[in-house]
Structures are given as structure tokens and as C-alpha cells.
Amino acid sequence: MNKEQFRQQGIEIRKDFPLFNSADVVYLDNAATSQKPECVIQAERDFYEKSNANPLRGLYALAEKATKEYEDARKTVADFIGAADSSEIIFTRNATEGLNLAAYCLSQIMLKEDDEIVVSIMEHHSNLLPWQQAARRTGAVLKFIECSKDGVITDEAFENAITDKTKIVAMTQISNVLGSKNDIKKYASYCHDRGIVFVADGAQSVPHIPVNVQELGVDFLSFSGHKMFAPMGIGVLYGRKSLLEQMPPFLYGGEMIESVTRESAVYAEVPHKFEAGTVNASGAVALAEAIRYINKTGFDVIQEREDYLTKYAFEKMTAVxxxxxxxxxxxxxxxxxxxxxxxxxxxxxxxxxxxxDNIGVRAGHHCAQPLLAYLGISSSTRVSLAFYNTCEEIDTFVDSLSQIRRQMGYGE
Structure with a gap:
């Protein structure tokens, strides 16, 4: 594809996203949240206009329709990430809630004093703080795998962190600060050979690259809908069914029970055991539509465009x-x-x-303070790209960036 074809392709893609037709903004904060295509916005609207009832509760036709759409969405997610069964898909609010669920519930069945939890130094706080708390509750020890300054975890560093006391390893697939990709398939295999559970944070990978949980061999994978063109407030935790069945519930209340007496309760089967209260059915339906949009677009197109844009931006930025x-x-x-x-x-x-200059980027510690401290900086500015971004947007950003030092009084 030549540059003009790439530009025309971008023009056509952007027609799917209403914000680009109504707001004058160069949006380069996609790692925080993505924009939403019209089909996803309409899917959520359609649910409320045509199917709105409380899923799983009513025996009347509208409630049964809502239940079917909700469970169909679960099947769509399962197929998208290669889960063996749709019951391994738990709907959450976001990746953070999924990781909290995994950490809290796994700690109750797996951890005791002096056991070890291993995480990488590059984790988002969402895949660090839940494990800190799990260690405090159980007396387990939290250990870190350090990376190189280039964002590479070596096999030696990984293997040196694992001992016969290690029970759980938690790691991001793609860093939200460095953009580096970890070989979690290799690490999960290494862990399973030693009876260790592997938990993956897929928030920055699932929207951008094909992810198949069975091929990767992970026991848990958490991701957010809002980073992959779906609404805010819907997320997913994939869990290996044999482990989910052993884990206690995370929240208690309506719809996660089979029966209740004054003294006790029998909980519903997986996955409903982990979905207490009224669920975000419209969000699940819209997430399924976002997945259909991704599948229609194709990861070949998504990856090709994002790789091209990353290289283009990298070369332009490093020249400043x-x-x-x-x-x-x-x-x-x-x-x-x-x-x-x-x-x-x-x-x-x-x-x-x-x-x-109407350019949106992220600045701060990016919810990864231990990583930035390890790298010797307190904060940074982050540009994060999606396949709907364009070279023209990057040019606009770099032109503005190149003027900042002069504007701050540093000369050329």
C-alpha cells in the first residue's frame, strides 16, 4: 500500500466514527480509551429502545429477549478470544475490576504465608495493587521481575524470579507506557510446568492484536471494552473454568445465587456466580458489536495501519x-x-x-509509577495510536511539539 492509498483508507475508516465528523481534535490518547464507531453507539441505543428488560430475571418475552442478547454477547466474546466455553467469560466493568476479582478470589484458594506472587515492574497499577492487597491479606510475598531500560524482560530475569514458593504470576501482554510486548505464551508455559497460575492483563493487547487464550495458555485474561471501541463500563475477565469453579464469589447479592436461607446460600454456576446484581446488558451487546466491527475490519488492516503509524510517528518525533x-x-x-x-x-x-492546538495526548505517570521510578523519571507524555489515526494528524502533532521548547524560552 502506498502513502496515498494509506491516506484514502484512513479517510474511509474515519467515516465510521462520529466524533471525527463533529469535533476538531487530533486524538492521540487511544491507550486511555478508544473512539466509538456508529454501529456500536447504535447497538447500545437499540438495546434500550427494543430489548430493555432485566436479563436473567423475568419469564416474559422481553426479559427473555434481553437475556438472549446478553448471553449471545458472551458467546461472541468467547469466540473472539478463543475461550473453550462461553461460561469462562465473566462480564465486569473494566479490566481493573477483572484483575481485582482474580486477585481477591485466587488468593483465598491459593495463597498462604510466605507464598510468592510475581509481577513485572512494568505493570499498570490495576495489575499491581490487587496483588499487593492479596499479599497483605494472606502473608504472601510480592516479588518483581525487572526489565531492561528498553522494556525487555529476559528469560534469565523471569526464571530468576520464580521459585518453588511461587504460586501466581501476573503480567501485562503489552505495556501501556513502553508499548513493549511480553512473550506471555512462553512465560505461561514455564509457569504451568511448575504448577503456577498465570494471570494476563490484556487491556493494551486485545484491541490491537489477535489474542487466543488457549494458544497463549493463560489461566486468566482481563481487558476493557472501552479501549476496543465499545462503551465505558463493560469489561471481561476470562478464567479457566476449572479454576473459576474453585473460586469463591467476588460480590454477593442478586443473580449470583441458586438459593438462599437465613443461614447460608448456594451460589449459581460459573459464570453467573461472579456477576452479582443487575448486569450491564447494553454494554455487553455493544461490546459484541465492537467485536464484529473489529472482525469486519480485520486485524491485518488494524496491525498494518498501526505499525505504519507507529514507525512514522517515531521517526518524526525523534527528529525533534x-x-x-x-x-x-x-x-x-x-x-x-x-x-x-x-x-x-x-x-x-x-x-x-x-x-x-486541539491535540489530545496523555501526561503523567500513566498509572505505572514503579516503572517510571525504575526508569528514573517521574512522568512523561504519551502518544498512543489507533488504526483510525492518520499521518496528517501525526504531522500536526509533531509540528506543534517542535515549537514547544521555543515557546518556553529555550530558543530553537
């Missing part, structure tokens, strides 16, 4: 005086995420000045 991209010097290792510092200018000021 004072810009330092964090992590690998190889653009192909960043998977759509380019965090950087600008000499003499605080990341918050960088983001504010860019905002004055």
Missing part, C-alpha cells in the same frame, strides 16, 4: 530537538505507544500546550 522516547530505540517494539520526555519542559506543560 530535545525529544527522548522512552524504551526501545526500535519503533517496531512500541506497538502504537510512544512515551517521551522533552528537555526542560514538564510533561503536563507539554500536554497543555498541545491541547491549545
Amino acid at each position: 530537538n530535545g525529544v527522548h522516547i522512552i524504551g526501545s530505540p526500535d519503533a517496531s517494539s512500541h506497538h502504537g505507544i510512544l512515551s517521551f520526555t522533552l528537555d526542560g519542559v514538564h510533561p503536563h506543560d507539554v500536554a497543555s500546550i498541545l491541547d491549545a
Whole structure:
């Protein structure tokens, strides 16, 4: 595909997303949340206009229709990530809730004093804080696998962190700061050979690359709908059924029970045991529509465009005086995420000045403070790309970025 074909393809893709037709913004904060195509917005609206009833509760036709659409959405998710059975899909609010569920419930059946939980230094707080709390509740020890400054976890570093006391390993598939991709298939296999449970954070991978949980061999995988073109407030935790059946519930109340007496309760089967209260049925239906949109577009198109845009942005940014991209010097290792510092200018000021030019980027610690501390910085500015971004948007961003040091009084 030549540059003009790439540009035309981007123009057609952007027609699917209403925000780009109504807002004058260069949106480069896709790792925080994605924009929503019209078909997803309409799917959520259609649920409330045509199917709105409380799923799983009513025996009348409308409630049964709502239940079917909700469970059909579960099957769509299961197929999308290659789960063996739709009962291994638990709907949550987001990836954070899924990881909290896994950490809280696994800790009750797996951990005791002096057992070890291993996480990587590059984890988002959502895949760190739940394990900190699990260690405090049980007396287990939390250990870290460190990466190179380029964002690479070596086999030696991984294997040195694992001992005969290790019970759980939790790791992101793609870092939300460095964009680096971890070989979780290899690590999960290593863990399973030693009876260790592997929990993966797929928040930055599932929207951008094909993810098959059976091929990866992970025991749990959590991700958010809002990062993959679906609404906010819907997420997924995949769990291996044999483990889900052993785990106690996370929340208690309506719909997660089979029967209740004054003294006790019998809980519903998996996955409903973990979905207490009224569920986000419209969000699940819209998530299923987002998956159909991804499948229709094709990961071949998504990856090709995002790889091209990442390389294009990397080359343009590194040509700007004072810009330092964090992590690998190889653009192909960043998977759509380019965090950087600008000499003499605080990341918050960088983001504010860019905002004055209607350019949206993220600035701060990106919910990964231990990683930034390890890298010797307190904060950075992050550009994160999606397949609907364009070279013209990157040009606009880089033109603005190249003026910031001069605007702050540092000269050319």
C-alpha cells in the first residue's frame, strides 16, 4: 500500500466514527480509551429502545429477549478470544475490576504465608495493587521481575524470579507506557510446568492484536471494552473454568445465587456466580458489536495501519530537538505507544500546550509509577495510536511539539 492509498483508507475508516465528523481534535490518547464507531453507539441505543428488560430475571418475552442478547454477547466474546466455553467469560466493568476479582478470589484458594506472587515492574497499577492487597491479606510475598531500560524482560530475569514458593504470576501482554510486548505464551508455559497460575492483563493487547487464550495458555485474561471501541463500563475477565469453579464469589447479592436461607446460600454456576446484581446488558451487546466491527475490519488492516503509524510517528518525533522516547530505540517494539520526555519542559506543560492546538495526548505517570521510578523519571507524555489515526494528524502533532521548547524560552 502506498502513502496515498494509506491516506484514502484512513479517510474511509474515519467515516465510521462520529466524533471525527463533529469535533476538531487530533486524538492521540487511544491507550486511555478508544473512539466509538456508529454501529456500536447504535447497538447500545437499540438495546434500550427494543430489548430493555432485566436479563436473567423475568419469564416474559422481553426479559427473555434481553437475556438472549446478553448471553449471545458472551458467546461472541468467547469466540473472539478463543475461550473453550462461553461460561469462562465473566462480564465486569473494566479490566481493573477483572484483575481485582482474580486477585481477591485466587488468593483465598491459593495463597498462604510466605507464598510468592510475581509481577513485572512494568505493570499498570490495576495489575499491581490487587496483588499487593492479596499479599497483605494472606502473608504472601510480592516479588518483581525487572526489565531492561528498553522494556525487555529476559528469560534469565523471569526464571530468576520464580521459585518453588511461587504460586501466581501476573503480567501485562503489552505495556501501556513502553508499548513493549511480553512473550506471555512462553512465560505461561514455564509457569504451568511448575504448577503456577498465570494471570494476563490484556487491556493494551486485545484491541490491537489477535489474542487466543488457549494458544497463549493463560489461566486468566482481563481487558476493557472501552479501549476496543465499545462503551465505558463493560469489561471481561476470562478464567479457566476449572479454576473459576474453585473460586469463591467476588460480590454477593442478586443473580449470583441458586438459593438462599437465613443461614447460608448456594451460589449459581460459573459464570453467573461472579456477576452479582443487575448486569450491564447494553454494554455487553455493544461490546459484541465492537467485536464484529473489529472482525469486519480485520486485524491485518488494524496491525498494518498501526505499525505504519507507529514507525512514522517515531521517526518524526525523534527528529525533534530535545525529544527522548522512552524504551526501545526500535519503533517496531512500541506497538502504537510512544512515551517521551522533552528537555526542560514538564510533561503536563507539554500536554497543555498541545491541547491549545486541539491535540489530545496523555501526561503523567500513566498509572505505572514503579516503572517510571525504575526508569528514573517521574512522568512523561504519551502518544498512543489507533488504526483510525492518520499521518496528517501525526504531522500536526509533531509540528506543534517542535515549537514547544521555543515557546518556553529555550530558543530553537
